[in-house]
Amino acid sequence: MPIEYVLWFDARCATSRRALELLRDRGVEPVVRRHLEDPPTAAEIEALLAALGVAAHDVVRTDEDEYQALRLSPRTPVPELVRAIAAHPRILDRPILLAGGRGVLARPAERVLELLGSTRPDRAG
Known part of the structure; x- marks a missing residue:
């Protein structure tokens, strides 16, 4: 079963946008949790x-x-x-990335890569 990645995200935040870009560059399309529009409990x-x-x-x-x-x-x-x-x-x-029961506060944005694992290949192209 593939791991679901959830990115707590604010589109006005440059670090959030960078984290999303880093994930997508590696072939990961996270569920984007816009916590400002959909407040968490x-x-x-x-x-x-x-x-x-x-x-x-x-x-x-x-x-x-x-x-x-x-x-x-x-x-x-x-x-x-x-x-x-x-x-x-x-x-x-923010941003915060959750995956497989673990999470990381992505400051700097490159911290999202910590949850991708060292065996995940980069997307070619």
């Missing part, structure tokens, strides 16, 4: 964090207006932060 955020193997505080954009307006900080309890990310997905850092 708190449960989806928790699953995302588990796949990434990081804490919620590691995937927030502290410079976003919403982060400041909600008075979030490194001391914000995790359940509260997860709910805030779900309600205000702009504070979630």
Whole structure:
């Protein structure tokens, strides 16, 4: 069974666009999750964090207006932060690639290649 790749993506984000380009250049057409238009649930955020193997505080954009307006900080309890990310997905850092139960925050965009595996051949052409 082929691995499904899911890219959490913001079209206005140059790093997101670069990550998608890198994947497509290697013959991978990911499911594009536009989390700003289709906000994730708190449960989806928790699953995302588990796949990434990081804490919620590691995937927030502290410079976003919403982060400041909600008075979030490194001391914000995790359940509260997860709910805030779900309600205000702009504070979630991106792009994020998920595949096979694992994930990677693609900053820089080239980090998406970590999930492709070393045996996957590049597409010819």
